[in-house]
Amino acid sequence: MTYSKHFPDNCPPSESDIASGEFYRFIKKAHERPHQKDFISWRQEFSDKECPTGLSECQACGVSIYSSLDDAKNLSLRIPRFKNMKIAKALLSDGLGRIKHTPSRNGKSHHTWWIPEDSEPCKVFELIDANQEDSTKT
Template sequence: MSDGGNNGNWGDHYPVSCPPGSAKSKDVTPVYRLTLNNPPLDEDFYSHKEANLRYPPDKECEACAISVFTDLDQIKKAKKKIALFKNRGHIIEGQIVSETGVVSEPDHKSHINWWVYSGIDVKKYFKDNS
């Protein structure tokens, strides 16, 4: 039985009507992600919700997405501002492949929300930058 917006391709932790209808399936290359490990581990690709990190209550859908950037300079700026990554984080490069999920349009800082289908090994789409 469908829950209205969730088509069964998403994790059980996704709220109804998430991802938003404006999110599109497309290839995006390159994308950059902040990780704590290099080479990255599976947990480096957890969403805020999967990692039990705090997020604003009105941002639950965004908290189910994986954050990536399309501009290397913008992710370098984000790394300096986010305490968790400032001194021990890594920037890794990868790609979004349309078959892996859907994405938001990049914001003014090149940030993209990537809602990944259940069962996708996101790690394999990123390079080891060690």
């Protein structure tokens, strides 16, 4: 897999896993379906800024996803910027990059996902009605 040239050396990290499993991602509410721009990393969005405290340059090159719908729902209730977003779900599989479990104070199921160049993650994710989804998975 080929990753963006802006990724630092050894990124994704060797201790990351092949992207696999069911995950959730926040999507801008204005969209009727996920768009490619919903999968832009912090580093792509803020190329001229230093990484926030506690975030490595490699992690800044990935995007946040959650393995628990309950975590995503709780974030949307507690954190203002997530209140105005929708939740999308995908089943990730081989060929969709690498992931690493990177729990945060805001979500124990948080993962960082490094998306290969020329991928179209917007075609894998679909918007869900979080209130209708089975949230028993962790």
